[in-house]
Amino acid sequence: MSGGPAIAVREVRKRYVDGTRRLDAVADVSLEVPAGELWVLRGPSGSGKTTLLGLMGAMVAPSSGRVEIGGDDVTHLRDHHRTRLRRERIGFVFQELQLVSRMTVLENVLLPLVPSGGARPEDRARARELLERFGLKAQIDARSERLSGGQRQRAAIARALIRAPQVLLLDEPTAHLDTDNANEVVDLLCELRDEGSTIVAATHDPRLAEDARVDRVITMRDGAVVDG
């Protein structure tokens, strides 16, 4: 990665067309996220946070504009190249898609490695190390549905980090968590940032958005950046 921003979106627009109706989920947004910072996208439901997160992670193709990750233009990558990019350079944690039920926590963490031939001994060691670090040592072999909300979120973060990605993107990482669990997740994100990870989290939770340790908060409304 060069010395430039870890993620850059330039005049990016994402337009959805439903019959004759057009909706700009993200409208002409430009941002540069420097490497090693923790950013928060905040705003009410429908403000375009999650779509912008998807654009930053090459998960959603923009209708116009340009997206760069680590200095590479990924705007027009073909689907399989975008998949590889996501797999190798980006870690995702989603609110609605956390762990696969009836799989153990360890199996869930190793899931991203299956398409490249499965987990090697060193991968398993890393997964255990991450889970221990995130306070899930006792739950390593537990089935995922037996975990609390906070534990699930931490396990999902561990999974996102299994490939040591350059960028970590999270959607509502503290939603539905009680204060203790939410604080644990925020602490964890700050720790990861301090170790050099670039992190962007979309949230409407003030416990994360208003934490003093966050480097920058971007406020969105109706697909546009209104503050930050």
Next chain:
Amino acid sequence: MRRQLALLDYAVGALRRRRGKSVALAGGLAFVVGLFSASLLLTDAIRHEYELLADRMPDLTVQRLVAGRPALIPESAATELEDIPTVRRVRPRVWGYYFFTALESNVTIVGFDGDAEALDVAVANGRLPREGNEVAIGEGLSDLMGLRVGDEMGVPVGGEVIFSRVVGTFGAESAIRSADLIVARPDHARRMLGVADGWATDLAVDLTTQDEAPVVITRVGERLEGARVLDRRLLRRTYELTFDTRGGLMALMLVPALAAFLLLAFERLSGLGDAERREIGVLKAVGWATSDVLIARMWESAVIAVVGASAGLVLAYAYVFWLDAPGLSDALLGWSNLRPALDLAPALDPTQALSLIGAVVVPFVAVSVVPAWRAAMVDPDSAMRGTR
């Protein structure tokens, strides 16, 4: 290779997680394959029995027809055929059926003139008859009638009871041949069958070369008026055609069942439950490509198909060779009561078994491609939002 093994491992885990659906599909497949396999196995086993039987027949069998029906033939007719070129030997044979009231069934009584090679049965206990009223009986008959070596049995013939002493029991490679057999010295067989001296049931003709059979048949017709000659090779071919046709018809009747099951499987595989949809969403979100999801789903189908088809084959084997195919054997054999019971010799052609499994696995995996592809096409944006 490593990638495929990892995806297969994941697929097996996914099947375990969706145990109910997996078992239902594999069970349905096992049932349909079981029906198909049972039909094939039974047809093959019966055809094999008849082929063994045909192989042990004389090259030509000469019968005398009276009013269009087989009648006794004078033993002297044998001498009229012996000098036909390529005829190696002519043997008058005494054999026939005796109806056992207690069994409500016919048994076959064969006169044995000491030529063990021509009789071609394997003695399991005791020996073959040498004199007087000695008989040897098939093991099936022995079990059914409760007779052992040394026992006596009496059969009523023309107002008198003729006693026989069992000196041996035998099995045979061909169950059809030995199941209902009683072997006796020719004189004793005549008494039990009511065949007068000087007469035989038919003439067994052995040739130096079977290729000359058509010529010899013509000569026999010229020398013996009213003779019917059965050619072993033609009989063998007839058996093959008969059971190929019956087996084919059975298989044809089962095609709609297989088609219905594949349609059902397609419907079942098409519908993704919430848990499956979420799982695919997670996979896409953590960096699985569409092709990875597609391959994993196809591995799931392949595992179900192989397990279901193999289970069906094993069930069919047990049904045919251990349970004697109740129901199906009547349809294929063409008679409803065979006593003693026919125990078919277990036979399984590995090539046919593999072909059958392939014939089921390929279409099953094929019908799962579209649902798998649809499942794999969850776009990451939808996956990210937890919607579809």
